[in-house]
Amino acid sequence: MTVLRHELRVEAMSWGPARALATGSARLPSPVPVPLSDALGCRLAAPLVALVAVPGADVAAMDGYAVAGSGPWRVAGRVLAGGVPYDGELCPGEAVEIATGAPTPVGAESVLPYEQAQAAPSWVDGAAEPGRHIRRRGEDIAEGAVVLGTGTVLTPAALGLAAALGHDTLVVRPKPRVTVLVTGDEVVHEGLPGPGRVRDAIGPFLPGLVEWAGGRVAETVRLPDGQRPLRARLAGPSADVVVVCGASSIGPADHLRKVLGDLGADVIVDGVAVRPGHPQLLARLPGGPLVVGLPGNPFAALAAAVTLLAPVLRGLAGMPARTETSALAGEVRAHPRDTRLVPVRRSARGAVPVGHDRPGSLWGVALADALAVVPPGWAGEQVELIELPPGG
Ligand SMILES: Nc1nc2c(c(=O)[nH]1)N[C@H]1C(S)=C(S)[C@@H](COP(=O)(O)OP(=O)(O)OC[C@H]3O[C@@H](n4cnc5c(N)ncnc54)[C@H](O)[C@@H]3O)O[C@H]1N2
Numbered sequence: 472m473t474v475l476r477h478e479l480r481v482e483a484m485s486w487g488p489a490r491a492l493a494t495g496s497a498r499l500p501s502p503v504p505v506p507l508s509d510a511l512g513c514r515l516a517a518p519l520v521a522l523v524a525v526p527g528a529d530v531a532a533m534d535g536y537a538v539a540g541s542g543p544w545r546v547a548g549r550v551l552a553g554g555v556p557y558d559g560e561l562c563p564g565e566a567v568e569i570a571t572g573a574p575t576p577v578g579a580e581s582v583l584p585y586e587q588a589q590a591a592p593s594w595v596d597g598a599a600e601p602g603r604h605i606r607r608r609g610e611d612i613a614e615g616a617v618v619l620g621t622g623t624v625l626t627p628a629a630l631g632l633a634a635a636l637g638h639d640t641l642v643v644r645p646k647p648r649v650t651v652l653v654t655g656d657e658v659v660h661e662g663l664p665g666p667g668r669v670r671d672a673i674g675p676f677l678p679g680l681v682e683w684a685g686g687r688v689a690e691t692v693r694l695p696d697g698q699r700p701l702r703a704r705l706a707g708p709s710a711d712v713v714v715v716c717g718a719s720s721i722g723p724a725d726h727l728r729k730v731l732g733d734l735g736a737d738v739i740v741d742g743v744a745v746r747p748g749h750p751q752l753l754a755r756l757p758g759g760p761l762v763v764g765l766p767g768n769p770f771a772a773l774a775a776a777v778t779l780l781a782p783v784l785r786g787l788a789g790m791p792a793r794t795e796t797s798a799l800a801g802e803v804r805a806h807p808r809d810t811r812l813v814p815v816r817r818s819a820r821g822a823v824p825v826g827h828d829r830p831g832s833l834w835g836v837a838l839a840d841a842l843a844v845v846p847p848g849w850a851g852e853q854v855e856l857i858e859l860p861p862g863g
């Protein structure tokens with residue numbers, strides 16, 4: 472009889488140290504200039520400085536008449552936003568019809584809105600208030616002002632602000648790019664899974680989770696089981712991080728460790744003492760990209776993504792870790808050796824376990840808004856909460 476020898480599993484690393492190693496393995500990429508259209512969600516790598524003043528000139532804040540001195544005023548011309556500015560100085564007793572945003576003529580003391588004006592064809596009168604309805608150059612933002620500091624996350628509003636201040640590109644920490652490899656001959660990607668088949672439930676959740684952790688999925692590739700396709704993919708040109716879904720355990724179709732060994736990868740974490748999700752892995756390929764191996768069971772994959780992938784991406788994106796603690800309001804049994812990640816919903820009385828938390832099912836995490844981190848031997852103390860990525 473042939474006795475089959477199975478690879479000996481190394482002792483899984485504790486959850487906290489594994490996450491610390493994941494964070495530490497991230498090498499902050501050099502800042503790069505990117506067009507505004509690609510900068511949403513990135514972090515500024517240099518302060519955002521006003522290249523121009525806002526407003527850029529003294530401009531009308533209302534549609535009406537720019538006036539000098541007291542009324543009635545002779546209407547000497549008309550200025551529209553984007554049109555030709557008034558040529559010359561406004562003398563006392565003169566007015567220029569003006570549109571909101573148009574530069575006020577030299578000598579203008581206020582703008583009389585249409586609503587307060589009694590106008591004849593070439594004369595206008597009304598109760599103008601000195602200084603009113605003119606926005607002075609630099610009144611909102613002075614040229615050269617630092618408006619956002621290094622590290623600010625670029626929101627839609629920040630991009631609009633940058634554009635208003637004259638920027639076409641911004642120097643940012645680029646979002647780490649992620650390639651997702653979904654392995655498994657039994658995995659199908661649309662429709663109803665037939666006998667012996669299972670729908671890919673990991674590929675669909677990774678883009679949102681990666682975005683939440685500061686990265687961007689550049690491509691998702693489906694790979695058949697087998698060492699060769701996996702090796703070819705990992706040996707080729709690569710994103711900053713490659714996520715391999717499935718193939719992380721020690722079964723006959725679980726080739727990740729062997730392939731990483733063949734490629735001379737440096738294995739940083741091999742197995743984490745966490746339930747679910749213990750067969751997970753972090754390695755660095757010789758060229759520098761990191762590989763994160765996620766288990767095939769979908770909730771285990773999500774737990775592993777939160778454990779190793781998220782800290783790696785946050786580290787690469789220069790994003791600080793978020794921490795939150797809470798009481799647990801509900802029945803939870805600690806594992807004797809492993810950290811448990813328990814789907815919960817936060818409430819006024821603490822985090823309430825939602826159940827449905829088997830490794831093969833995402834039902835519990837889909838009901839939850841956070842994962843409670845229950846350490847081995849836990850005896851009812853406050854626990855760390857990891858907020859799950861929100862929708863939208
Ligand atoms: N002898 C041992 N066997 C297993 C161990 C172990 O320690 N010793 N660990 C178990 C645990 S825990 C997990 S989790 C799985 C991890 O296995 P793999 O990462 O190698 O993944 P597969 O074997 O390919 O698949 C496991 C399971 O998940 C389904 N699957 C795979 N990919 C997907 C996907 N994209 N979407 C949905 N479901 C997927 C697959 O059909 C299997 O049912 O290993 C255990 N075994």
Ligand code: MOO
Nearest residue numbers: 747748749771830
């Ligand atoms: O990672 Mo497995 O059960 O812990 O699904």
